[in-house]
Amino acid sequence: MTDPLTVHVPLDQGRDYDILIGRGLIAGAGARVAALGGKAAVIVSDETVASLYGDALRASLEDAGLRSGLVAVAPGEASKSYATYAAVCDGLLAHKVERGDLVVALGGGVVGDLAGFAAATLRRGVRFVQVPTSLLAQVDSSVGGKTGINSPLGKNLIGAFHQPRLVLADTATLDTLSEREMRAGYAEVAKYGLIADAGFFDWCEAHWRGIFSGGPERDEAVAICCRAKAGVVVRDEREDGERALLNLGHTFGHALERLTGYESARLVHGEGVAIGLALAFRFSARLGLCPGQDAGRVANHLALAGLPTTLQAVPGGCGDADALLDAMAQDKKVKDGALTFILARGIGQSFIAPGIETNAVRAFLQDELGAA
């Protein structure tokens, strides 16, 4: 393999870390993990990813002199539960993970969030390494230190801020990712362009096929996304402000996930985000904030990449405008009845818009639903 791309995340208090991006990183992961110190490095993964990459990662860790082990959970969002969290913690303890040892999250965002939360709370905190294997995890969830699980009362309501000590994004692992998961992750890639980097969105329009096919554009795109996210996280780690911009498209997206019962057969997160991005731009245009032309460009590009961009595209439907509003009101971005949206003045020009009137949203959604 060629040298990996590197993004440094300069957090304070000795918590800075590197994100390495390249094809084939898993084969050499052991030496990089061993360099962090510790005697054991125990892997948490899901059964699908473990069967593909678990042995290679374990072998690499053990070759580097680390005692290793594997805790595998069922694939899918349902594993971000209290019960699986307890099983992962007990599994790590059974593998005798001590305070100086490492937890290695090998998998998509589900495994990263779950293993990260277990690491945050095992013995009141052990260090962890992210080895993200889905596009979404490589460009988003593995960076920034948000970890957690779901409660029956809502997604990601339980968790901790716990930064990884290292992120190894082996982009060759995406070769085995399903087309659908690849597209879903791509919605988050495009999101970074839409938030604050119009030039990157242009580049995506020209080069997106290389990301899917595994050309050098893939590594480049992952690095650009990680750099963008790392910058936001360093400036606003706890989401008191700017970090909320990363939720562009997510207020609508989360509502759609909720209304489809988090059934991935109907809608996965990135598909909800794709629809949400298109809606955020059309809503911005309707409010006179953003050129209608930009809203059109966003929807066209996402559709070209095979992503849904309308409420009608939700399999089984998503209810009426009030059901959508209700589902949005349960989101954390709601304060005292008024909705906070991330809106845009154009591609690459997003901003936090608090106090958006419920009536304006309802009218917009009604038109979107009627436009079938």
Added chain:
Amino acid sequence: MTDPLTVHVPLDQGRDYDILIGRGLIAGAGARVAALGGKAAVIVSDETVASLYGDALRASLEDAGLRSGLVAVAPGEASKSYATYAAVCDGLLAHKVERGDLVVALGGGVVGDLAGFAAATLRRGVRFVQVPTSLLAQVDSSVGGKTGINSPLGKNLIGAFHQPRLVLADTATLDTLSEREMRAGYAEVAKYGLIADAGFFDWCEAHWRGIFSGGPERDEAVAICCRAKAGVVVRDEREDGERALLNLGHTFGHALERLTGYESARLVHGEGVAIGLALAFRFSARLGLCPGQDAGRVANHLALAGLPTTLQAVPGGCGDADALLDAMAQDKKVKDGALTFILARGIGQSFIAPGIETNAVRAFLQDELGAA
């Protein structure tokens, strides 16, 4: 009530807080909690303590304009479980605790550890207030930010460092505490004298009855203990060094708790600590580190207060020397086979002693067991 005693805990990064100590603090708790900001303050308690003080605390919070609520768990160590943790988190969410709101732990160390961990992880961290109602919680567990639950694989293995924003130690609540729990907490009080404050141990010998009966000595003792613990915590929050001194008597004590199956009918934590303190001093004397006279004084005083001080005093027995060694080896204070003890050069002169030989410990324990 008279003005409460105050101990300030000067932690960095805006995490400093006050410990207030006095009779009747619950009645005025609402105003002090409301001063921290937030709209809701939801209480976590156990059923015993909730029935005694829950209504008064709720009324005080609501009088101060806070929306309140109560999540009650079964009393006892068994509530420091994954399942009860999940139930507490979901209970707090059902009471609509938002990021700016407060969790109030009303109870002994079990409730404080459990509610603190729920607060540390609810929405990735909400603020919490400790209202400790057992002597142990007032002098030890409510101060210092260690929160957590037990795993089937061991005590306190899951948790987080999460400092309270305020501690309200209403010493009048101890009037309803059982004699046995009072004595158990008193072992931790005496511990502070033994660790580093010979003058306080002298004072305890003279004034311990006032602590039990609820005289002004009680508030004074709680304040002295909190000041001592706060000092250690500020200097070594994450237990990289000095904080380990607080474990004086606990290596033996934890082993005894383990060997009695954590059955409080047989042994509660403070009783294990009392035996452990006596053993730590006798072991120090045997190693020629500490005058035998000091070891005798320690055991005599604890016995006078009604606490056990020998292995023979463990109801149902505690196994032989090897069983004890095994149980100690499972403790976190074991590194690479060698045992780390907290030993003493005399009353008020404890120190961390790493690398104590297993054989020396075994011989000591055999003599202790044979000395029936």
